[in-house]
Amino acid sequence: MKIVLIPDSFKGSLTSAEAADAMELGIRQVDPAAEVVKLSIADGGEGTLDAILSGAGGERIERTVVGPLGKHVAAAYGLLSDGKTAVIEMASAAGLGLVAPADRDPRRTSTYGVGQLLMAAVESGADRIIVGLGGSCTNDGGAGMLQALGAAFIDAKGAAIPVPITGADLATVDRIDLTNYRFPTDRVAVVVASDVTNPLIGLNGASAIYGPQKGASPDDVIELDLALANYASVIEKDFGVDIASRPGAGAAGGLGAALMAFLGAEMCSGIDLVLDTIAFEAKAAEADFVFTGEGSIDLQTLQGKVIFGILARCKKLNVPLVAFAGSIYPEAEEQLFELGLRGAVPIVDGVMSLENAIDRASALITRASARTMRVLKTDIT
Numbered sequence: 001m002k003i004v005l006i007p008d009s010f011k012g013s014l015t016s017a018e019a020a021d022a023m024e025l026g027i028r029q030v031d032p033a034a035e036v037v038k039l040s041i042a043d044g045g046e047g048t049l050d051a052i053l054s055g056a057g058g059e060r061i062e063r064t065v066v067g068p069l070g071k072h073v074a075a076a077y078g079l080l081s082d083g084k085t086a087v088i089e090m091a092s093a094a095g096l097g098l099v100a101p102a103d104r105d106p107r108r109t110s111t112y113g114v115g116q117l118l119m120a121a122v123e124s125g126a127d128r129i130i131v132g133l134g135g136s137c138t139n140d141g142g143a144g145m146l147q148a149l150g151a152a153f154i155d156a157k158g159a160a161i162p163v164p165i166t167g168a169d170l171a172t173v174d175r176i177d178l179t180n181y182r183f184p185t186d187r188v189a190v191v192v193a194s195d196v197t198n199p200l201i202g203l204n205g206a207s208a209i210y211g212p213q214k215g216a217s218p219d220d221v222i223e224l225d226l227a228l229a230n231y232a233s234v235i236e237k238d239f240g241v242d243i244a245s246r247p248g249a250g251a252a253g254g255l256g257a258a259l260m261a262f263l264g265a266e267m268c269s270g271i272d273l274v275l276d277t278i279a280f281e282a283k284a285a286e287a288d289f290v291f292t293g294e295g296s297i298d299l300q301t302l303q304g305k306v307i308f309g310i311l312a313r314c315k316k317l318n319v320p321l322v323a324f325a326g327s328i329y330p331e332a333e334e335q336l337f338e339l340g341l342r343g344a345v346p347i348v349d350g351v352m353s354l355e356n357a358i359d360r361a362s363a364l365i366t367r368a369s370a371r372t373m374r375v376l377k378t379d380i381t
Helices: 016-030 048-056 112-123 143-148 168-172 206-210 218-239 251-263 270-277 280-284 306-317 330-338 354-359 361-380
Strands: 002-005 035-038 058-066 072-080 085-089 128-132 152-155 173-177 189-193 266-268 289-297 321-328 343-346
Touching (some): 002 016, 016 048, 016 289, 016 361, 048 072, 048 085, 048 128, 072 112, 112 128, 112 143, 143 251, 168 218, 173 218, 189 251, 189 270, 206 218, 218 251, 251 266, 266 270, 270 280, 270 306, 280 306, 289 330, 321 330, 321 361, 330 343
Parallel strands (some): 002 035, 085 128, 128 189, 189 266, 321 343
Antiparallel strands (some): 072 085, 152 173
């Protein structure tokens, strides 16, 4: 029996790779001879770099960059085995996890380090760069990234705004000078892995929807939205590009806007891009089953998340998919069954607190995988 394991991370407890290891342990308790293929997965957010490197092969390259608060941080990008495709996870340089909860303030953070990773990838010889957007602590519209690529932001008095520019600084931008801009858009293609479709500004924009989880107060949200609106108007005035309402422009605090407007980036479904890059269909085509999972199967699962994306591929391949989760909402479960899901398996095997379930996640996944294997093996034999 061949089984492909491709779980999402179980937030707060296990990475994608750790969850796959736990599944394999349960499978081998029942069928030691089973052929097991383990793949890590992510949808453009945290874990995307490791997922692609583990599935497609390549080198993880460490760099020191300017972090979201202007201090140096350790970051990384990946160069795939083809030597021409690079992978950047923006959270590596400007992620929420890089800022202590007490210091989170999207008015004061910058994506400058993301631009440094982009230039490092270009200098390594990449002609295609995948950028995973997710988990950002920023709201600077990608202006910090553009500064690292050579752009200068000029205020109404003709002075250059200091490096690194932040979300609040966008309110003072009067023009953008690309005289020293050095990203080679003519020879490097940029693809963005993100499922965010929010516009840059407004009630569904970057500030209003994502600002509060980054530490923004209601007053901060208003300030940041006005700053982004000014930024968008300057881009339209200087370059004739209307970025304010474009779907996906609000991703990662507006980083999506800069990537599209200045780097010519193509926005793609995060899960689909990762599945294609790791050649999931080729690896799962002859499988008897695919196992996936995540912390909770709920209505968000149906909005292009990992399980939903894998289910579409498995349906195409006619390979049955079984999903494991800490909690399963009946409404989501029923819809997934209608779409072809073979089974939804809760990993919790008794009454326990959420904290206990998180602490025991690995053992619970192993037990659930073993239980499921006993049923599946009986069905096959």
